[in-house]
Amino acid sequence: MKSSTEQLAQTVAALVQFLGAVVAFILLVGWAWSLAAGSALGFVLLFLLGALFVAPLVAWGLPAVSLASGLVVALIARGVVAFKRSRA
Numbered sequence: 001m002k003s004s005t006e007q008l009a010q011t012v013a014a015l016v017q018f019l020g021a022v023v024a025f026i027l028l029v030g031w032a033w034s035l036a037a038g039s040a041l042g043f044v045l046l047f048l049l050g051a052l053f054v055a056p057l058v059a060w061g062l063p064a065v066s067l068a069s070g071l072v073v074a075l076i077a078r079g080v081v082a083f084k085r086s087r088a
Contacts, residue, residue: 028054
């Protein structure tokens with residue numbers, strides 16, 4: 001059975017990974033649209049070019065960031081629980 005801090009760490013990691021992917025996608029769409037200057041074909045081509053660089057960052061870099069943030073939150077939660085127990 002998983003402890004509440006492990007569940008919290010996994011939840012934070014999943015949330016960070018999801019939000020990071022959404023933000024990367026939104027930024028990529030905005031970048032491609034601003035450079036395309038209203039051209040649909042230019043937008044598609046720039047989006048695909050940008051996706052070649054953004055996709056590996058989302059696939060390989062974002063899980064490491066999300067795991068690190070989940071670990072930090074879990075350590076903070078454990079510290080808060082230990083502090084509350086010592087004060088009681």
